[in-house]
Amino acid sequence: MHKYMLEWVMFVVMLLLPLSGYAQSSDSEADVAFFEPSLRVGILTNQPSVQISANANYDLVDTGAGKKLASFRAGDRITIGMQDGVLVINGAAITAKGIDVVVKKDDALYYIEQLVQVNKRRYRGDLSIHRTAGKAGLTVVNTLPVEQYLYGVIKNEISPEWPLEAVKAQAVAARTYAMANYNKHKADGFDVCSTTDCQVYGGRESEAPRSLEAVDATRGLVLLYNGKLITAYFHSSSGGYTENSENVWLTSLPYLRGVADFDQNCPAFKWEKKLTISEFNQAISKAGYNIGSLQAIELSPLGNPPVTSTDRGVSGRVKTVRLLGASGSVQVSGTKMRSMLDLKSALFDINLTATVPKTVLPAYSPNTHFINGNPTDFIMVTGFGWGHGVGLSQWGAKAMAEKDQPGNTEYFKEILKHYYQGVQIKKAYL
Numbered sequence: 001m002h003k004y005m006l007e008w009v010m011f012v013v014m015l016l017l018p019l020s021g022y023a024q025s026s027d028s029e030a031d032v033a034f035f036e037p038s039l040r041v042g043i044l045t046n047q048p049s050v051q052i053s054a055n056a057n058y059d060l061v062d063t064g065a066g067k068k069l070a071s072f073r074a075g076d077r078i079t080i081g082m083q084d085g086v087l088v089i090n091g092a093a094i095t096a097k098g099i100d101v102v103v104k105k106d107d108a109l110y111y112i113e114q115l116v117q118v119n120k121r122r123y124r125g126d127l128s129i130h131r132t133a134g135k136a137g138l139t140v141v142n143t144l145p146v147e148q149y150l151y152g153v154i155k156n157e158i159s160p161e162w163p164l165e166a167v168k169a170q171a172v173a174a175r176t177y178a179m180a181n182y183n184k185h186k187a188d189g190f191d192v193c194s195t196t197d198c199q200v201y202g203g204r205e206s207e208a209p210r211s212l213e214a215v216d217a218t219r220g221l222v223l224l225y226n227g228k229l230i231t232a233y234f235h236s237s238s239g240g241y242t243e244n245s246e247n248v249w250l251t252s253l254p255y256l257r258g259v260a261d262f263d264q265n266c267p268a269f270k271w272e273k274k275l276t277i278s279e280f281n282q283a284i285s286k287a288g289y290n291i292g293s294l295q296a297i298e299l300s301p302l303g304n305p306p307v308t309s310t311d312r313g314v315s316g317r318v319k320t321v322r323l324l325g326a327s328g329s330v331q332v333s334g335t336k337m338r339s340m341l342d343l344k345s346a347l348f349d350i351n352l353t354a355t356v357p358k359t360v361l362p363a364y365s366p367n368t369h370f371i372n373g374n375p376t377d378f379i380m381v382t383g384f385g386w387g388h389g390v391g392l393s394q395w396g397a398k399a400m401a402e403k404d405q406p407g408n409t410e411y412f413k414e415i416l417k418h419y420y421q422g423v424q425i426k427k428a429y430l
């Protein structure tokens with residue numbers, strides 16, 4: 001559609017809309033926003049300098065004053081840096097609060113994909129550069145419509161070559177995460193960052209045709225519980241059963257309940273990690289626990305889910321482990337043990353090579369594993385799954401989608417409703 005025709009159609013549609021800017025959807029429960037929102041993505045922070053370019057002519061504009069600072073031609077590569085607290089463009093100091101990279105949109109360019117480039121990566125949307133809060137370097141923000149942001153996210157979170165219904169389920173979860181995290185990094189001048197802290201976003205270089213297909217097929221769809229956007233956690237593989245949120249992060253969310261998973265084909269479904277007693281002791285002291293050399297570990301044996309032991313969650317994930325040392329003891333959370341020992345998940349069992357008569361420490365529970373101090377002994381950790389185990393399991397979604405009837409293009413909703421209990425799936429915008 002030609003640009004002016006598109007604008008004319010938008011104008012007519014706007015006249016037909018209620019003044020609120022919202023259109024009542026056919027489903028009376030939800031209002032659907034007419035316009036797709038934009039998202040500010042922090043793609044780099046605290047950089048001494050960045051290289052900028054665009055595939056069309058572009059201006060640099062002072063963010064605060066709106067004044068044009070410089071003009072460049074398509075393909076010109078420039079360097080923006082910070083030197084002694086002053087912004088510099090190609091080595092020349094300027095006085096500006098920040099710099100917007102404004103690509104000149106003319107009729108000729110309307111027919112090509114307009115991209116900006118930062119260092120070696122290309123991005124859709126707009127760019128702005130400002131001083132990193134409290135640091136000496138620069139922050140680069142890529143502002144673009146949510147759907148185009150998702151184009152650059154999906155491939156980093158799930159293989160786009162997996163069954164499309166699984167990729168679509170991931171797209172809805174990723175969109176919900178983005179929509180629920182506006183202003184997460186407000187203090188740094190953007191909404192979401194581009195790392196695993198939020199969702200890994202790589203711009204145009206991270207796009208794949210099937211990612212775009214999954215995003216387009218679910219355009220605007222988000223997950224709600226009682227009318228509010230949910231916290232759409234996802235992970236690689238739960239190890240057979242997902243976990244209640246409060247058993248991992250202490251916050252109980254009604255839609256994040258443990259359910260049966262179908263992730264048995266994940267390569268990390270079952271794993272083992274062998275640690276010597278001295279490696280285990282090093283991990284304990286590195287974590288700051290001064291309990292002396294390890295004498296025993298108290299943890300109930302892992303049974304089949306739903307698990308009811310008080311030290312484990314419903315999936316069997318470790319909630320707490322007791323480590324007993326020569327000069328003290330400490331109770332450690334499963335999440336802490338996972339990071340201390342660098343485990344794929346907190347769903348694990350502990351086995352020792354040495355068996356020590358229970359009479360050595362008779363006061364302890366039958367769940368206690370004793371260590372006899374032989375330096376050649378080791379502790380075998382046997383575990384299941386990869387990740388925190390809360391919400392959508394990607395390997396489980398894949399297995400569900402593989403069993404789906406061919407041509408059922410609504411099956412992603414079944415996947416989402418399994419891993420997020422009691423949710424509604426609605427369009428947030430048209």
Ligand SMILES: [Zn+2]
Nearest residue numbers: 192193197198
């Ligand atoms: Zn973040």
